[in-house]
Amino acid sequence: MNRRNFFSGAALTAVAAASVSKVAMAALPEPVLMDKADTAPPLVPQTGRPYNPVVTLNGWTLPWRMNQGVKEFHLVAEPVVREIAPGMKAHLWGYNGQSPGPTIEVVEGDRVRIFVTNRLPEHTTIHWHGQRLPNGMDGVGGLNQPQIPVGKTFVYEFVARRPGTFMYHPHADEMTQMAMGMMGFWVTHPKAKHPLISEVQRDFCFLLNAFDIEPGSATPKINTMLDFNLWTWNSRAFPGIDTLNVRLGDKVRIRVGNLTMTNHPIHLHGHEFVVTGSDGGPWPLAARAPEVTTDVAVGQMRQVEFVADEEGDWAFHCHKSHHTMNPMGHAVPTMIGVDHRGLVQKMQKLVPDYMVMGERGMADMGEMEMPLPENTLPMMTGTGPYGPVEMGGMFSMLKVRRTQKAGDYSDPGWFQQPAGTQAYEWTGESPAAPRADAPDSGQPAVELKAVKPNSHDAHH
Numbered sequence: 001m002n003r004r005n006f007f008s009g010a011a012l013t014a015v016a017a018a019s020v021s022k023v024a025m026a027a028l029p030e031p032v033l034m035d036k037a038d039t040a041p042p043l044v045p046q047t048g049r050p051y052n053p054v055v056t057l058n059g060w061t062l063p064w065r066m067n068q069g070v071k072e073f074h075l076v077a078e079p080v081v082r083e084i085a086p087g088m089k090a091h092l093w094g095y096n097g098q099s100p101g102p103t104i105e106v107v108e109g110d111r112v113r114i115f116v117t118n119r120l121p122e123h124t125t126i127h128w129h130g131q132r133l134p135n136g137m138d139g140v141g142g143l144n145q146p147q148i149p150v151g152k153t154f155v156y157e158f159v160a161r162r163p164g165t166f167m168y169h170p171h172a173d174e175m176t177q178m179a180m181g182m183m184g185f186w187v188t189h190p191k192a193k194h195p196l197i198s199e200v201q202r203d204f205c206f207l208l209n210a211f212d213i214e215p216g217s218a219t220p221k222i223n224t225m226l227d228f229n230l231w232t233w234n235s236r237a238f239p240g241i242d243t244l245n246v247r248l249g250d251k252v253r254i255r256v257g258n259l260t261m262t263n264h265p266i267h268l269h270g271h272e273f274v275v276t277g278s279d280g281g282p283w284p285l286a287a288r289a290p291e292v293t294t295d296v297a298v299g300q301m302r303q304v305e306f307v308a309d310e311e312g313d314w315a316f317h318c319h320k321s322h323h324t325m326n327p328m329g330h331a332v333p334t335m336i337g338v339d340h341r342g343l344v345q346k347m348q349k350l351v352p353d354y355m356v357m358g359e360r361g362m363a364d365m366g367e368m369e370m371p372l373p374e375n376t377l378p379m380m381t382g383t384g385p386y387g388p389v390e391m392g393g394m395f396s397m398l399k400v401r402r403t404q405k406a407g408d409y410s411d412p413g414w415f416q417q418p419a420g421t422q423a424y425e426w427t428g429e430s431p432a433a434p435r436a437d438a439p440d441s442g443q444p445a446v447e448l449k450a451v452k453p454n455s456h457d458a459h460h
């Protein structure tokens with residue numbers, strides 16, 4: 001098998017145990033690597049109990065081999081190059097060629113054996129966040145096991161005892177290894193119909209992560225505690241995050257885990273969803289309520305469900321407005337209301353490329369063709385059918401279409417607004433806008449007096 005071309009076919013196929021000799025079965029499973037940041041089609045299981053596979057945003061599911069009833073996976077911890085969005089690549093650490101690592105999908109009751117090979121420059125372990133397992137398999141280096149030394153392979157083995165939404169990450173030099181992008185998703189599907197787990201047509205998953213990468217560089221600053229500048233879903237920033245493309249009327253589940261250093265209120269437009277579970281398991285029906293935003297705290301996971309019954313391109317994003325921005329957003333002073341005329345020409349004599357930012361708000365940034373250092377994303381970017389979307393970071397779209405085929409995850413393009421259903425410009429008579437201060441006094445508003453240049457009233 002050509003490992004690098006493993007995914008080039010239309011359908012993914014797990015390694016068939018029957019075609020591998022006894023000698024080979026005693027050896028390490030061949031690691032499967034990924035060299036792209038694309039969203040892979042769902043990995044339909046070829047062995048073991050059937051289930052409805054998930055789709056990992058800008059990610060993929062790790063194939064396994066069945067060895068005498070045990071599902072065997074091989075994770076390789078290693079330095080990787082990850083495209084964060086077109087125009088920027090980061091030097092991260094991850095698994096099997098990418099950050100995050102591949103999603104692991106198993107079925108409740110499966111016995112799972114995971115070989116973990118360490119190709120990092122330092123020791124590591126893997127903690128299986130949320131799993132019920134023997135204490136010695138929990139992966140906390142120094143506490144439950146010796147660290148996995150550089151160049152060595154350790155084996156984890158346990159039964160996936162409860163169905164749900166989980167993740168994995170190192171529990172060794174955690175600050176460094178998670179800041180470098182080491183993490184992955186884990187889904188345990190129910191073995192039979194479950195009273196609290198719905199059957200859905202689309203089941204998406206991704207991790208929230210964050211990096212601090214100086215404009216013009218490629219390696220994260222691992223000591224950053226809070227002031228990250230790249231807010232990502234599965235190590236991708238808008239417009240590099242794929243859209244979630246569904247058919248009108250589909251029941252949709254989205255699973256999210258947070259391995260950043262802050263909480264993220266995840267918000268969906270145009271629909272209400274219900275939070276149906278977390279890494280603690282499916283939630284009792286009495287604990288569920290409709291929401292359009294759900295906060296995912298650090299180290300938490302949430303799964304939300306809804307029927308996609310409104311056609312359109314619906315924004316789906318973190319509601320912290322700084323998290324829908326790319327680098328450059330923090331050190332820029334607020335310039336709204338400041339008149340730069342005159343100053344720009346003087347500055348351009350000294351610095352030909354000098355530009356004023358934010359004089360009328362920051363929206364100009366979305367259109368600005370400002371020279372950027374190599375390997376840097378614009379602060380607000382991405383273009384929609386009506387111009388710049390003025391977003392970055394943790395932003396994507398739910399695209400709901402009547403014409404999307406069942407099982408088709410391809411991007412249908414931009415939504416065509418039906419006539420008469422879009423905001424439009426008022427072209428009739430415009431009455432004078434009333435002002436709070438003195439609508440009848442004929443005096444200008446107080447704030448104008450304070451900032452108007454050369455005004456005789458400006459002395460305070």
Ligand SMILES: [Cu+2]
Nearest residue numbers: 264318320323
């Ligand atoms: Cu956020």
